[in-house]
Amino acid sequence: MARQFAFGPFLLDAARGTLTRHGSALAVGQRGLRVLQALLDAQGEVVGKAALMEFAWPGLVVEESNLSVQIAALRKLLGSTGAGSDWIVTVPRSGYRLVGATAVDNPSLEPIDAGAADHGGRPSIAVRPFLTLSDDASQEYFTDGVTEDIIAALTRFRWFSVTGRNASHADPLKQADAGTVGRALGVRYLLEGTVRKSGHRIRISAQLVDAAGGSCLWADRYDFDLVDVFAVQDTIAQQVVGALEPALLKSEGGFAAHRRRGTATGWDLVAQGSWFFHHLTQPTHLKARELFRQVCQIDPESTEARLWLGRVNAGLVAYGWSEDPAKDLQEGLDAALEAVRLDEKSPYAHYALAIVGVYTESFALAIRAAEKAIELSPNFALGHLVLGMASLFSGHAGKAAECLERGLRLNRYDPQNVVWYNVLALACLFDGQAEAGLLSAKAALKIRPTWRSSAEAAAACCAALGRTDEFRQWERQLSSLPKASGDALQPLWRCNPHWADAMRRLLANTPA
16 A cells, blocks of 8 residues: 655655655655655654664665765755744654654555646656666665756756656556656656666766657767766766756647647747747747747746747847847846746746846846856756856857856757857857867857858858868858848957957958
């Protein structure tokens, strides 16, 4: 019989290994969840430290400090009771007890709290325990840490909900297929993966699966030298989540675009708009803006609609598709500021404010907003990318290159990367790294072979390197490329006339 425990606004489902507050899933590690379950099982009685460690670390010898760390993390996660005290009480020289718990018997896999699977139309994802493809017992600790770090990183994105690894690790679901797990947990997506160790090398494979159909939506592989275990775990989490989050967003856009209009929620309309936005054409940008404006009318409290409205208006101006740039930028700025007001912990809201700040040439504002986005979510690729753009446009090429390189490492497949690689190429060029700049320009052209600005950056880098023959080749290619309707780099040239002059000289292949 599956057991569930209710205390205050919380519900712990022992079968699934999930902890929710008012129906919303909380991120909690495997050890912490087992400590909490042991305390709940005791029904308010004291549980000794040795018993807690045996339950949370069965068969392992661990220091008491490990338990103290888990207790501290649980207290922070749970907050205080209505009376202002901790849910977990320390009993000197004995152990710990948890106040106010009630056990509920529930023989089925259906959640007794209907709100736990109700995400308001938003996407939901469960992280299944990554599998260890090795007989090395010590690797279990590493794999466990990787899984929990990925969960923690995913929870920083507030537009989708995350179910912890313990839910899919519960006995009834360990060997279940994607559809069964998805139905049991009420999620739309599953993230799963493997960890393989060979000598001092670690290989991580991860994939995002559609829980309903079982199809793979995204997959990637990462190889690392295992020097500092914690540093590698952190790097893996950042790279996996940095690549996964845009893939999830892309899937949601396609999912929403194919829903019947009569059943579309506000989130569906936002997801549709984001899908149109990433097609990078004037008609699709205008269609996206229409959808975001519609949601703002339907739901005045929608953070997502406003932050996307800020982004799309900045895009219309940047690509030269705006009939009234000043008006569109003002609408974008107002929308982004309102998004931050509605949810100051949303990294996307601060990103929207940053990108609008770039095109209003308010670079100090853009840098502050980008830094806040990164503070909220260190593996948020767009935060690093817009910080790089704002840094370059404000005249700091070296810092810009560093930020842009980090953002592109975190997210290699975003459709907008043609712009970011282009900006990185110029940052490298003006930082005296023309060779790196040329590579970045070529990377941009692999995404969009006709992107004129990237071809100009490549030609300028060849001129700076003294490669006359290669410069002539780029010059001939430029003559065949269509003129762009706008220049996303206009703030850069206006605010840095010395770089604009240098670029003109390089493209004319004349000495400084």
